[in-house]
Amino acid sequence: MAGSDRELDGEQRVVDGLYARLDELRAQARRRLADVRRQRPSGSPQNRSERDAFATLYEDRVAQLEAVEDRLAFGRLDLVEGERRYIGRIGLNDDEQTPLLTDWRAPAAQAFYRATSARPDGVVRRRHLVTAGRRVTGVEDDVLDLDAFTAAGADPDSLSGLSGEGALLAALAAGRTGRMGDIVATIQAEQDAIIRSELSGALVVQGGPGTGKTAVALHRAAYLLYNHRRLLERSGVLLVGPSRTFLRYIDQVLPSLGETGVVTATVAELVPGVEARGVEDDAVAAVKGRAVMARVVARAVRQRQRVPAEPVRVRIDGRTVVVRPDDVAAAIARARRQHKPHNQARVTFVRDMLSRLAEQYVQQLAWDVPAEDRAEIVEDLRTTREIRIALNLAWMPLTPQGLLTDLYTKPHRLEAAAPELSPAERRSLARPADAPWTPADVPLLDEAAELLGEDDQAARAQARADAERRTAEVEYARNVLRSTGADDMVSAEVLADRFASTGPRLTTAERAAADRTWAYGHVVVDEAQELSPMAWRALLRRVPTRSLTIVGDVAQTSAAAGAHDWARTLDPVLRGSWRVAELTVNYRTPRTVAEAAQRVARAARLPLTPQTSAREVPDALRLTRAADDAALVPTAAAAAHALATEVGGEAGAGRTAVIAVGARTAALLEALRGLGRTPPTGDVVDLDAPLVVLTPTQAKGLEFDAVVLVEPAEVLAASGGDLYVAMTRPTRVLEVVHSRPLPTGLAD
Numbered sequence: 001m002a003g004s005d006r007e008l009d010g011e012q013r014v015v016d017g018l019y020a021r022l023d024e025l026r027a028q029a030r031r032r033l034a035d036v037r038r039q040r041p042s043g044s045p046q047n048r049s050e051r052d053a054f055a056t057l058y059e060d061r062v063a064q065l066e067a068v069e070d071r072l073a074f075g076r077l078d079l080v081e082g083e084r085r086y087i088g089r090i091g092l093n094d095d096e097q098t099p100l101l102t103d104w105r106a107p108a109a110q111a112f113y114r115a116t117s118a119r120p121d122g123v124v125r126r127r128h129l130v131t132a133g134r135r136v137t138g139v140e141d142d143v144l145d146l147d148a149f150t151a152a153g154a155d156p157d158s159l160s161g162l163s164g165e166g167a168l169l170a171a172l173a174a175g176r177t178g179r180m181g182d183i184v185a186t187i188q189a190e191q192d193a194i195i196r197s198e199l200s201g202a203l204v205v206q207g208g209p210g211t212g213k214t215a216v217a218l219h220r221a222a223y224l225l226y227n228h229r230r231l232l233e234r235s236g237v238l239l240v241g242p243s244r245t246f247l248r249y250i251d252q253v254l255p256s257l258g259e260t261g262v263v264t265a266t267v268a269e270l271v272p273g274v275e276a277r278g279v280e281d282d283a284v285a286a287v288k289g290r291a292v293m294a295r296v297v298a299r300a301v302r303q304r305q306r307v308p309a310e311p312v313r314v315r316i317d318g319r320t321v322v323v324r325p326d327d328v329a330a331a332i333a334r335a336r337r338q339h340k341p342h343n344q345a346r347v348t349f350v351r352d353m354l355s356r357l358a359e360q361y362v363q364q365l366a367w368d369v370p371a372e373d374r375a376e377i378v379e380d381l382r383t384t385r386e387i388r389i390a391l392n393l394a395w396m397p398l399t400p401q402g403l404l405t406d407l408y409t410k411p412h413r414l415e416a417a418a419p420e421l422s423p424a425e426r427r428s429l430a431r432p433a434d435a436p437w438t439p440a441d442v443p444l445l446d447e448a449a450e451l452l453g454e455d456d457q458a459a460r461a462q463a464r465a466d467a468e469r470r471t472a473e474v475e476y477a478r479n480v481l482r483s484t485g486a487d488d489m490v491s492a493e494v495l496a497d498r499f500a501s502t503g504p505r506l507t508t509a510e511r512a513a514a515d516r517t518w519a520y521g522h523v524v525v526d527e528a529q530e531l532s533p534m535a536w537r538a539l540l541r542r543v544p545t546r547s548l549t550i551v552g553d554v555a556q557t558s559a560a561a562g563a564h565d566w567a568r569t570l571d572p573v574l575r576g577s578w579r580v581a582e583l584t585v586n587y588r589t590p591r592t593v594a595e596a597a598q599r600v601a602r603a604a605r606l607p608l609t610p611q612t613s614a615r616e617v618p619d620a621l622r623l624t625r626a627a628d629d630a631a632l633v634p635t636a637a638a639a640a641h642a643l644a645t646e647v648g649g650e651a652g653a654g655r656t657a658v659i660a661v662g663a664r665t666a667a668l669l670e671a672l673r674g675l676g677r678t679p680p681t682g683d684v685v686d687l688d689a690p691l692v693v694l695t696p697t698q699a700k701g702l703e704f705d706a707v708v709l710v711e712p713a714e715v716l717a718a719s720g721g722d723l724y725v726a727m728t729r730p731t732r733v734l735e736v737v738h739s740r741p742l743p744t745g746l747a748d
């Protein structure tokens with residue numbers, strides 16, 4: 001993959017020019033930032049927030065230009081008409097606006113990923129540039145149109161080779177760092193088609209382990225942000241992952257692609273203000289995740305709108321008013337007809353009841369009551385304690401937390417609300433009032449929040465005032481952008497958001513993350529097979545446009561409430577309007593390991609997507625037998641210790657994971673400490689560590705150079721999907737340590 005010296009020199013000169021331009025732009029952005037910061041901090045709040053908004057703008061720009069340092073340019077297209085086009089991480093122009101480097105997401109770059117010799121698309125030659133820092137160390141060419149290539153007088157000897165695989169294989173063989181990297185230089189055609197698929201609608205990407213689903217999802221997010229900047233910058237993009245550990249694993253990919261504004265969350269984090277730290281049995285989580293729980297929550301809300309059995313008599317200023325059951329029933333019926341959330345409809349109910357009670361009161365007076373006095377009577381009734389209690393009992397103002405706690409702590413309430421659940425299932429939901437929320441509670445709280453709503457009178461008045469102020473701010477921002485020539489960097493709307501003189505300056509991402517009812521422009525869901533029906537409902541509420549990228553593998557499901565079949569899971573919530581794309585090449589797992597994993601998966605009857613392996617690694621699958629159960633943990637720890645040394649090398653670069661069922665992890669950690677290792681512990685696993693101990697669920701979506709899988713029969717007993725996940729994490733070695741017989745397929 002070297003390329004002749006002359007070729008390398010030529011490319012070096014081009015690459016030098018590109019970095020020089022990058023440096024120039026960085027200096028320019030830094031200068032502008034310094035200028036803004038130098039402005040006096042005094043002045044009106046409007047001036048101050050404007051200064052802050054510009055400072056953020058330039059800070060973002062500096063950060064973006066810093067992040068693209070590595071492999072700034074990685075490709076070149078030679079076109080039939082003689083044009084040469086360099087492809088890179090971002091687009092660069094010179095001062096005259098002549099393109100120097102084409103952004104990989106631009107239409108003009110597409111042929112770099114898609115052109116083949118069967119369909120060259122006007123490309124004569126595609127060249128991959130291999131760089132180390134700013135130095136060009138090699139080039140690798142695919143000639144797609146050999147006739148045009150020689151007709152143009154090019155020297156076939158200048159070719160480095162006719163295969164396009166070198167750059168890809170080099171990327172795949174690189175040691176793992178504990179953080180996912182981008183694949184922008186080596187995206188493959190089937191991946192590119194998914195990345196560039198249109199924004200609208202729900203796209204499901206199904207593929208076996210290691211086929212690049214996560215990588216593709218992240219590059220698609222970057223692609224959509226680039227091509228629909230105005231829309232998505234304001235509405236935001238949400239990326240949902242299975243755990244905080246996973247989100248940390250991928251958190252550098254989007255910045256390295258020049259994108260920083262994406263909101264990342266787990267389903268457990270979707271309701272602002274709710275921290276779901278509780279743990280519970282998967283079986284209980286599965287009950288909470290069932291679709292029928294939507295009906296249960298709705299019923300629980302309706303059951304808090306109650307007609308009293310007996311009339312309630314209240315004395316007020318020497319007269320008696322009666323809260324009559326039939327009045328309450330009529331008022332409830334009227335309020336319900338508005339189809340508003342519970343707390344908002346309650347306002348109507350209370351108003352209606354007070355006017356009925358006021359009428360009773362007035363009837364008892366010997367004189368005509370003018371309208372203004374009537375209002376006073378209503379107010380007196382409203383503040384009378386007994387009346388307040390009677391009306392609250394009929395229509396209680398509720399919080400989502402209050403409603404759910406009531407269901408979990410009062411068996412009679414749950415029984416009334418959830419006749420669909422068996423008595424044993426209902427008992428399994430019982431918990432003390434002060435127990436922490438669990439991840440499976442969050443979609444239920446969200447469902448409740450949706451049905452309860454907030455008392456929105458104050459909010460509506462505020463919204464009107466905000467809208468007026470905002471129109472003025474956008475107009476002002478537009479003028480500022482026009483006069484400073486910065487209008488290609490940010491839209492007037494986004495800048496106006498940052499002007500907002502109230503409160504601290506917030507980016508779209510920050511505002512979206514803090515608002516339960518935020519409507520995102522696009523949502524990307526990774527490891528989507530784990531989501532329960534209730535989690536899907538919570539998620540879809542956040543994308544009214546149904547513009548989604550859903551990536552996952554129904555063979556890797558471990559959650560009992562998760563999906564084993566996309567149609568069964570998605571049809572009820574997306575009404576059949578979704579499309580599927582498949583990925584079929586495993587770029588991670590060595591062939592022997594991938595094949596063993598597929599045999600095991602087939603034996604466990606998992607819904608497998610066929611795949612081929614891009615990697616051949618000798619001695620990748622190792623089997624180690626421990627004498628008996630007592631020897632299992634010490635043997636596994638010793639194997640992990642040795643493997644970590646083997647793949648870690650001198651620089652300690654490689655990553656090793658020990659994967660075992662939860663009941664084994666404490667003993668494994670202990671044994672490793674005994675060997676002088678210090679594997680990290682805690683909720684969010686530190687993936688920078690050279691050696692970690694994980695359960696299959698924690699390992700989901702991650703990858704390591706080497707994996708020690710402890711007692712696969714145990715993992716299989718918990719879930720076939722778990723074993724499939726655990727076996728497909730390594731890029732170089734899978735060492736299986738067992739004392740019990742191996743599951744079918746593993747050793748064949």
Ligand SMILES: Nc1ncnc2c1ncn2[C@@H]1O[C@H](COP(=O)(O)OP(=O)(O)OP(=O)(O)O)[C@@H](O)[C@H]1O
Nearest residue numbers: 183186187188209210211212213214215587588701
């Ligand atoms: N085109 C590519 N070029 C280079 N590396 C790639 C390419 N596609 C995928 N990879 C690498 O393959 C590995 C697996 O990718 P990724 O984690 O996205 O797979 P996945 O399908 O999400 O796997 P899983 O289902 O196991 O979570 C990653 O290291 C990724 O960088």
